[in-house]
Amino acid sequence: EVQLVESGGGLVKPGGSLRLSCAASGFAFSLYTMNWVRQAPGKGLEWVASIGTAYIYYADSVKGRFTISRDSAQNSVYLQMDSLRADDTAIYYCVREGVGTTTYFLDYWGQGVLITVSS
Amino acid sequence: DIQMTQSPSSVSASVGDRVTITCRASLDISRWLAWFQQKPGKAPQLLIYAASSLQSGVPSRFSGSGSGTDFTLTISSLQPEDFATYYCQQANSFPRTFGPGTKVDIK
Numbered sequence: 526e527v528q529l530v531e532s533g534g535g536l537v538k539p540g541g542s543l544r545l546s547c548a549a550s551g552f553a554f555s556l557y558t559m560n561w562v563r564q565a566p567g568k569g570l571e572w573v574a575s576i577g578t579a580y581i582y583y584a585d586s587v588k589g590r591f592t593i594s595r596d597s598a599q600n601s602v603y604l605q606m607d608s609l610r611a612d613d614t615a616i617y618y619c620v621r622e623g624v625g626t627t628t629y630f631l632d633y634w635g636q637g638v639l640i641t642v643s644s
Numbered sequence: 645d646i647q648m649t650q651s652p653s654s655v656s657a658s659v660g661d662r663v664t665i666t667c668r669a670s671l672d673i674s675r676w677l678a679w680f681q682q683k684p685g686k687a688p689q690l691l692i693y694a695a696s697s698l699q700s701g702v703p704s705r706f707s708g709s710g711s712g713t714d715f716t717l718t719i720s721s722l723q724p725e726d727f728a729t730y731y732c733q734q735a736n737s738f739p740r741t742f743g744p745g746t747k748v749d750i751k
Binding site: 560569570571572575582584585618623626627629630631632633634635636637 | 676678680682687688689690693694697699731733735738739740741742743744745
C-alpha cells in the first residue's frame, strides 16, 4: 500500500524557516517524481515544487525561498522553507507522480501538514 | 504559465442528477489533464487522468472527455458521497496549474 506521511509542520514567525519531511512507503521511491502541493485555508490547490530523477522545478511564488530535495536511502522527500511569509500559510501535501500510464499525473497524496506563518 | 478555468464555480444538485463540470486551459494541453475530488478536511484524490482515463478504484459514474483546451468531467448519477469540490489540473508543462475548483453541494 502506498503511504505518504508528512511531518514538520507548525507555527513559525514571518521570516523564519521550517523543514517539511515526507516519508514514503509501499513503492519503489527512487523511480518516482515527487511533489509538494499546498492549499491555503479555504482556498484552492497550488503546486509548489517537483523533484524528479533529473530535474527540479519550483513555482515562482516560492523560487529562491524553498528548496526541495530527496533521499532515496531514507525514501523521503523534503521541503526546506526559508524567508516564510504570511501567504505561505497553508496545508502542504506530499504528492507522488505516477509512472507508466499515469506518468506526470499526481496519483497519491499524503494527508497534509499545516504550516502557519504568523507573529 | 497555463491558466486553468472551471465552470460553474458551484452547483447544487440532487442525488441521481447528472452533473457536468467544464475546465478550460489557456493553451493547448493535448490530453494532459487530470480531475481531482476533494472532500472537506481530506486530501484530494485523483479521479481522471489523461483527460478520460479512470483512475483505479474510481466508480464508473465518473467520466472525462476533451482535448486541446476544453475538457469536461461528468458524474452520470450523483451519489451522496460525491458531494465535494472538484479540481482540474494541467500536466502539460511547468508550472503545474489547477483550476479554481467547482463545489458540488446538495440541492
